[in-house]
Amino acid sequence: MATRTADSPTEMRAESDAAVDLVLRDRLVTPLFQPIVDLANGAVVAVEGLARGPAGSGLERPDQLFEAARLAGRLGEMDMLCSERAIECALAATVPPxxxxxxxxxxxxxxPMSPRMLELSTGYLPFRFILEYTERGLPTVPGALLNVAGAIEACGGGIALDDVGADPMSLAFLPIIEPEVIKLDMHLVHNPSAAATRETCRAVRAAARRTGAVVIAEGIETEADLRTARSLGADWGQGWLFGRPGPLECLRYPVPAGPGVTLRPPRVGLHQPAGTPFEIAAARGARQVVLRDSAIQAVTRLCESAGSEGPSVIVASCDDPGAATRLAAFLDTVSSPTTYVAVVPPTRPLHGAMTVAVVGADSADGVSVRPLAGGDGNSDHFEIAASSDLSVVVDIARVLLRRLPMSCGTVSFSAARPAGAR
Incomplete structure (x- = not known):
């Protein structure tokens, strides 16, 4: 792909858009593949497809390729093409990964998936397919990620959460997303003695034990990095010590030196629990009838303590628009900068007066209240269901997050965001 120097910003933009169009039209993406190694036995257990644009062009580097696509308004198409090309090249390999x-x-x-991506992901694949999302996307569309995770697992694939540890908030999302793979941010390997590294790895190890997730350490470049990765609890490793990105045909698969760590099987339906938040809490938690004031106090106490013990995800719903607005404002004032806050719009009722779910890295609390069944809506008696069981509260949070608009920024009265963000 030839390039020349444009005479003005307008011409440069036009050339860039034309280059993006050519890449998309002629499918000019050639992925390179980097090995991922089991640290227990040295086996190459996976590869990561890394997109590259036309060689020698201004779009060869992935950051330039995706930025040009974003400016052209075609980021989604480029993202889909890169995924398609990675799968196509892996399928064409003499020895598939x-x-x-x-x-x-x-x-x-x-x-939505492109027709080609749908064809590839639902057809026969001689390898397990893992979609990898960076943690920076979690506060943007967590409900959409839950939907994608459910669809991918139904096809036999899985989800990897990348760069975990770069932002402390990602730790609170781990129980909710429950990925097959947790990839540690490379700065953790290079700063193993930092307090933040120790806390992140403690939370990740706990999540891995609880869910069966595989932990990958990235950025392993030396034998010292390898020793550090093992000490941090990584199962698999990735980095230049094991191989730089290159053509898949150049990759070798050495005989394992012993037993290794394998991915857990897909768990279809995990991310789409059935029932309303109240039904989930009542079926698996404590349930009682209380007066209105007691119900309000229970919700208030939970809100006041939310986010006080580290990074957390706070998701709430309220059927009354005015109360929902006040709840969103209150949660924003009591939570911390490492807290994600979202309130489901009252246009998507959940058949309960109010629900609040607070999820941390390894703890949770939730409460759901509604008018007593058979009441006229003005009754002083409410049913309340509460739980501190992580699995129960996580399911409540999943239901609420999936009810958020696909683009959280469109929630007019409570844009889902890191608390305190403006």
């Missing part, structure tokens, strides 16, 4: 990781762009998480 055992597992293929493909990066996905969080900004277009809610786009």
């Amino acid at each position: 055992p597992v293929l990781f493909v990066n996905a762009e969080p900004a277009v998480l809610d786009q």
